[in-house]
Amino acid sequence: MAPDARVGKLWIGTNWKMHKTLAEGQAYCSELMRVAENLHPDIELFVIPPHTHLHALKTLMARSRVRLGAQNMHWEDEGPYTGEISPRMLAEIGLDLIELGHSERRQYYNENDADINRKVHAALSHNLRPLVCVGETAEQRKFGITEEVLAIQLKIGLSGLSREQAEQVLIAYEPVWAIGAGGVAAEPGYVEDVHGCIRRLLAALFGESGHRIPILYGGSVSESNFETYLDRRNVNGLFIGRAAWDIGRFSRMLLAVHRRMSA
Numbered sequence: 293m294a295p296d297a298r299v300g301k302l303w304i305g306t307n308w309k310m311h312k313t314l315a316e317g318q319a320y321c322s323e324l325m326r327v328a329e330n331l332h333p334d335i336e337l338f339v340i341p342p343h344t345h346l347h348a349l350k351t352l353m354a355r356s357r358v359r360l361g362a363q364n365m366h367w368e369d370e371g372p373y374t375g376e377i378s379p380r381m382l383a384e385i386g387l388d389l390i391e392l393g394h395s396e397r398r399q400y401y402n403e404n405d406a407d408i409n410r411k412v413h414a415a416l417s418h419n420l421r422p423l424v425c426v427g428e429t430a431e432q433r434k435f436g437i438t439e440e441v442l443a444i445q446l447k448i449g450l451s452g453l454s455r456e457q458a459e460q461v462l463i464a465y466e467p468v469w470a471i472g473a474g475g476v477a478a479e480p481g482y483v484e485d486v487h488g489c490i491r492r493l494l495a496a497l498f499g500e501s502g503h504r505i506p507i508l509y510g511g512s513v514s515e516s517n518f519e520t521y522l523d524r525r526n527v528n529g530l531f532i533g534r535a536a537w538d539i540g541r542f543s544r545m546l547l548a549v550h551r552r553m554s555a
């Protein structure tokens with residue numbers, strides 16, 4: 293199994309959400325770095341911990357291939373925004389990625405596509421690669437408007453980007469109905485169809501550059517289903533929550549991907 297030639301790599305990572313103390317995170321990352329040493333070079337591995345852990349984990353993983361990201365940020369460099377973290381602060385830590393527009397942020401903190409667009413531009417101006425999450429709700433799927441919803445999220449979220457900037461973006465397709473404890477994993481065939489639709493949208497917006505943007509699937513990815521997504525067209529990676537929070541389980545999944553890529 294080889295990654296899509298135009299995307300180049302297979303991206304596999306985890307969003308810890310609001311889980312793990314710093315001590316737990318350090319133990320996890322120490323083990324992850326060890327596992328990462330022997331993984332196929334075409335696997336791009338990333339971890340997205342809570343903000344309070346980022347500086348210490350960057351120090352711990354300074355010489356590791358594991359990429360580090362944050363779960364959210366404001367779009368301004370500084371200002372009267374109590375409780376917020378700025379792109380300038382995150383860039384100083386030396387992060388690679390910034391996750392933007394996760395459905396939990398849209399749902400509980402009223403983030404909208406225009407906010408996400410401001411954050412995408414702010415991230416790129418600080419050399420942080422935005423990982424933009426998109427996906428429809430169960431109701432939107434029921435009404436048959438998934439494609440329209442994704443078009444709105446992508447057209448607004450990525451508005452104003454040059455082709456060169458677009459190549460720095462990653463997309464995570466995370467249907468809202470598939471995420472978390474109450475979620476149901478999407479069928480691999482459905483994921484392939486939706487990723488195809490996202491790819492066409494990206495190509496319409498950014499031409500050939502749209503073909504180089506990795507599209508990851510996320511939502512109830514587990515040790516028993518993760519391989520079913522990997523052979524599908526336009527699935528350029530996996531974005532995993534619960535199933536990757538145990539380092540033993542995540543390592544087994546990574547080693548299985550490594551064996552498939554080395555075969």
Ligand code: 13P
Pocket residue numbers: 307394466470471472473475510511512513531532533534535
């Ligand atoms: P789960 O894998 O726990 O469903 O969460 C996915 C997710 O939200 C990744 O951002």
